[in-house]
Amino acid sequence: MMTKKTRAISSFLLLATMALSSLAILNTARAQSLKIVAVVNDEIISYYDLESRIRMTIQSSQMQDTPATRQRLAREVLKVMIDESLKRQAGEEKNIQVREKEIDEQISYIEKNNGMTPGSLMKFFQASRIDPETLKSQIRAQIIWNKLIGRTMRRRVNVGEEEIDEQLAVLESKSExxxxxxxxxxxxxxxxxxxxxxxxxxxxxxxxxxxxxxxxxxxxxxxxxxxxxxxxxxxxxxxxxxxxxxxxxxxxxxxxxxxxxxxxxxxxxxxxxxxxxxxxxEEKDASIELAQISLPLNQDQGARDTILAQLNGLRDKIDSCDASPAAAKTLEGASSSRTGMVKVSNLAGNIQKVVADLEIGQTSEPVALSKAAMIFTLCRKQEAKSxxxxxxxxxxxxxxxxxxxxxxxxxxxxxxxxxxxxxx
CATH class of the missing domain: 3.10.50.40 (Chitinase A; domain 3)
Known part of the structure; x- marks a missing residue:
């Protein structure tokens, strides 16, 4: 039977063993995080760097966070990180600097592109326990590389005026x-x-x-x-x-x-x-002005056909929008008006179809609406923004x-x- 003294000693030894085990686990984790996974010239990439980057990639790309995914990503992510080290080193040799403001601007760009509010990306990182420096290091490498290419290679690229003329002519011929x-x-x-x-x-x-x-x-x-x-x-x-x-x-x-x-x-x-x-x-973004003549419709199909035929007969009498009111007076019950400038996209679908290909002064085929039949003459057209x-x-x-x-x-x-x- 254990005495009080024996039980106390046993409890002490148990607690000491647990403490040593916890310390060993902690030391093992620390050693793992400090493990070198790659050396790029005189720069090292640690296991901690790689794990942080993998975690950021999974979270930001909306992948499933599983051991299999992490293992599969490890080499791909490390390859990208090695390239970033090379880019940073090449930039540092040219004394290229990156200001914090530039990094913040890029973070804002990422937030905007992903529909996030300002500051929410860093909050997301905190909630996901991702070191913000992981993202900043990636952005820093991208900015350094872009500056390096711009400074050292842009002067080697010459685009002549004739090339621009040729390209613009090709594009203008393909505007459709x-x-x-x-x-x-x-x-x-x-x-x-x-x-x-x-x-x-x-x-x-x-x-x-x-x-x-x-x-x-x-x-x-x-x-x-x-x-x-x-x-x-x-x-x-x-x-x-x-x-x-x-x-x-x-x-x-x-x-x-x-x-x-x-x-x-x-x-x-x-x-x-x-x-x-x-x-x-887009043609639907063009703005047009129309002169229109309308006649009331009823439900009798024979009467509807007669009205449509009467309107169709007016088309030969109209060679401009100014001629539309006089043509309307020759047809009992007809009325004429102008729309003012309107966007094609704001017109009813069946009206868009008949006016889409009209030339200035040309009159459309009759259109049957719910309570009236109409013809339209194109007065003015403002092309859509190219x-x-x-x-x-x-x-x-x-x-x-x-x-x-x-x-x-x-x-x-x-x-x-x-x-x-x-x-x-």
């Missing part, structure tokens, strides 16, 4: 064509040995998107294109403006759809279309396309010349 708002995820293949791995990665990303992951956040976290900082947003483009391998895919995509993985000589793409618009502006880019926009688009190619080559060179030791 449909532009699409395109987002991209791009993974590069630097060597033939990368092909199988990149194909596996792009397929995993596609599956994550199919399961509900956020495209723009996936692009921001994984895409190796210059558009990554913008969530993959390439803006409004004609399919014909894209590289040959991407044109057909974008042409076939409808708003909300994501393409299959597309292989090119330099890498793999996933594309998403979020909207469509007419390059020359979506054609300005000369400045075209210059910037051509410049950015060429900078993209130079940036990819520069990053490939940095990878090949760097000391990279992956220990994952």
């Amino acid at each position: 064509l449909i532009q699409k708002r395109v987002f991209e995820i791009y993974l590069s293949m630097d060597t033939p040995d990368d092909e199988s791995q990149v194909k596996e990665e792009i397929e995993r990303i596609r599956n994550q998107l199919a399961a509900g992951a956020n495209f723009t956040e996936i692009a921001r976290n994984f895409s190796q294109a210059q558009t990554a900082a913008l969530g993959g947003d390439k803006g409004w483009v004609l399919p014909s403006e894209l590289p040959d391998e991407l044109q057909q895919a974008v042409a076939n995509l409808k708003a909300g759809e994501v393409s299959r993985p597309i292989e090119t000589l330099t890498g793999m793409y996933l594309l998403k279309v979020t909207g469509e618009r007419r390059l020359g502006g 979506n054609l880019p300005s000369r400045r926009d075209i210059r910037e688009q051509l410049t950015q396309a060429r900078l993209e190619l130079l940036a990819r080559q520069y990053l490939r060179d940095l990878r090949h010349s760097a000391f990279i030791d992956v220990r994952l």
Whole structure:
């Protein structure tokens, strides 16, 4: 039988053992967090850095947080972090600095793009127990890289006035064509040995998107294109403006759809279309003024047909809007008026159809409404606002396309010349 003294000693030993066990677990966790998973030249990436980034990626991209997901993401995320280290190091060699204000502006951009209120992103990070520095480090690398490319390579890109003239002429000739708002995820293949791995990665990303992951956040976290900082947003483009391998895919995509993985000589793409618009502006957004003549309708079909025929007979007497009132007086019970300038989109659907293709002074076929039949003569038309880019926009688009190619080559060179030791 245990004495009081024996029980006290036993309790003390039990508590001491529990304390030592807890300390051992804590020390093991600390050691794990300090473990080095990669060395990039003279910079290390720790297990803690990688875990924080994986947690941020899962939460922001709306993936399922499971051990399998974390394990699957580890190498993909680490690859991106290695590239960011190379970009930061290259920028630091050129003494490129990033102000906190620039990082805050990028955070505000992310919040706006995701429909979040100002300050809510950092609150989300706190609630999810994600170190805010994880996001800031990513943004800092993106800003440094964009500044570096701008400073060192923009002067190597020359866009001439003749090129702009040619591009503008092509676009003006295609004003009836449909532009699409395109987002991209791009993974590069630097060597033939990368092909199988990149194909596996792009397929995993596609599956994550199919399961509900956020495209723009996936692009921001994984895409190796210059558009990554913008969530993959390439803006409004004609399919014909894209590289040959991407044109057909974008042409076939409808708003909300994501393409299959597309292989090119330099890498793999996933594309998403979020909207469509007419390059020359939407016809329904044009404003017009109409002269209209109307006759009351009744329910008798024979009488309705007679009234429609009478209105149709007036069309030959009207060669302008000024002639409409006089023509109306020749038909008993008819009245005439003008609409003033109205948007085509504000007119009833059946009226839009008959006035859509009218020339100035031309009169439409009769339209039967619920209580009246009408004809319309086009008096004035103000075309819809064109979506054609300005000369400045075209210059910037051509410049950015060429900078993209130079940036990819520069990053490939940095990878090949760097000391990279992956220990994952």
